[in-house]
Amino acid sequence: MITTKYHNERFANAIQLVPQNVPPIWFMRQAGRYHSHYRKLKERYSFMELCKEPELAAEVALGPVNEFGFDVSILFSDLLFPLEALGMGLTYDPGPKLSFSLTTISDLNKLKPVEEAIEGLYFQKEAVIRTREVLPKDVSLIGFVGGPFTLMTYASIGKHDGNLSFIKTNQKFVDQFYSILLPLLKKNIELQLQGGAEVVMIFDTAAGNLDPNNFRRYVTDPISELTKTFPNQIGYYAKNSTESQIRQVHSIPQLLGFGVDHRFSMQTVLQEFGGKGFLQGNFDQELLFADQTTLKLKIHEYLSPIKDLDPKDRAGWVAGLGHGVLQFTPEESVHLLIDTTRKVFST
Numbered sequence: 001m002i003t004t005k006y007h008n009e010r011f012a013n014a015i016q017l018v019p020q021n022v023p024p025i026w027f028m029r030q031a032g033r034y035h036s037h038y039r040k041l042k043e044r045y046s047f048m049e050l051c052k053e054p055e056l057a058a059e060v061a062l063g064p065v066n067e068f069g070f071d072v073s074i075l076f077s078d079l080l081f082p083l084e085a086l087g088m089g090l091t092y093d094p095g096p097k098l099s100f101s102l103t104t105i106s107d108l109n110k111l112k113p114v115e116e117a118i119e120g121l122y123f124q125k126e127a128v129i130r131t132r133e134v135l136p137k138d139v140s141l142i143g144f145v146g147g148p149f150t151l152m153t154y155a156s157i158g159k160h161d162g163n164l165s166f167i168k169t170n171q172k173f174v175d176q177f178y179s180i181l182l183p184l185l186k187k188n189i190e191l192q193l194q195g196g197a198e199v200v201m202i203f204d205t206a207a208g209n210l211d212p213n214n215f216r217r218y219v220t221d222p223i224s225e226l227t228k229t230f231p232n233q234i235g236y237y238a239k240n241s242t243e244s245q246i247r248q249v250h251s252i253p254q255l256l257g258f259g260v261d262h263r264f265s266m267q268t269v270l271q272e273f274g275g276k277g278f279l280q281g282n283f284d285q286e287l288l289f290a291d292q293t294t295l296k297l298k299i300h301e302y303l304s305p306i307k308d309l310d311p312k313d314r315a316g317w318v319a320g321l322g323h324g325v326l327q328f329t330p331e332e333s334v335h336l337l338i339d340t341t342r343k344v345f346s347t
Contacts, residue, residue: 029324128195208240262322
């Protein structure tokens with residue numbers, strides 16, 4: 001068991017359900033293409049270099065912390081690297097492309113054994129170590145891995161939003177892939193925790209496409225296996241999740257917390273699911289493209305119902321977006337959301 005030290009007081013309070021006025025703030029994709037700091041680095045280095053060279057990954061992660069004052073930093077990497085480690089190849093031109101797809105059970109024989117594959121993920125541990133070294137001491141650091149189902153969709157059809165009929169109807173195929181993938185993800189998570197990640201988030205961009213039974217089979221059950229191995233060290237986020245899916249996630253034993261997208265009322269989520277772990281979200285990231293006057297109104301419209309809650313009733317809230325910061329998002333809009341959130345809850 002790796003002992004966790006939380007560097008940011010607000011983030012620690014959210015995890016430990018200590019009531020506080022001002023919530024911690026971090027955004028998915030807070031280090032990315034919208035940010036001038038990242039774009040300048042991208043002029044000199046490829047995306048793969050930025051991910052795989054620990055010093056560069058740390059520099060990318062540090063940029064938005066210095067610029068916007070986030071309470072939490074995130075390992076700069078990509079969720080598809082476990083598939084590359086398994087021998088599936090991975091290039092970005094500009095989007096991700098694997099060298100082959102898994103379409104039959106026999107294709108699973110092409111994958112490397114876990115003991116060999118994990119060697120291809122050691123760079124993430126080094127990136128976490130280096131990022132921790134350069135971050136301010138009062139900023140927390142989290143890692144992440146792709147959700148098993150999302151990795152399954154990329155491995156089989158090359159994307160997360162295509163025709164999933166084969167995956168949904170071939171349980172034996174998925175079970176055999178999971179028997180390889182889950183042990184690798186366990187080792188991947190362990191590497192990030194050893195490097196100094198305080199929490200490892202599981203990001204699922206495809207899980208919202210599942211019916212309740214398959215969601216339990218492909219998502220809730222395997223993540224329960226991961227939280228059993230790493231109790232109270234794993235968080236979860238599923239894009240486009242439904243209320244029934246969120247209820248399943250909420251039931252996962254020893255899950256540290258989870259996020260919801262902007263289709264949910266945050267105050268309702270806090271009232272219905274609060275008291276167990278952190279709850280992250282969920283301002284609509286597309287609203288950040290509004291002009292500044294409109295954006296101010298939208299931010300206050302979003303924050304007011306949450307502000308009306310007693311601090312103990314919003315304990316655990318981690319302020320963020322419904323998903324991640326989109327490309328071309330104005331930096332001034334990111335500043336405005338962060339600054340307004342802190343101002344509203346500090347008065």
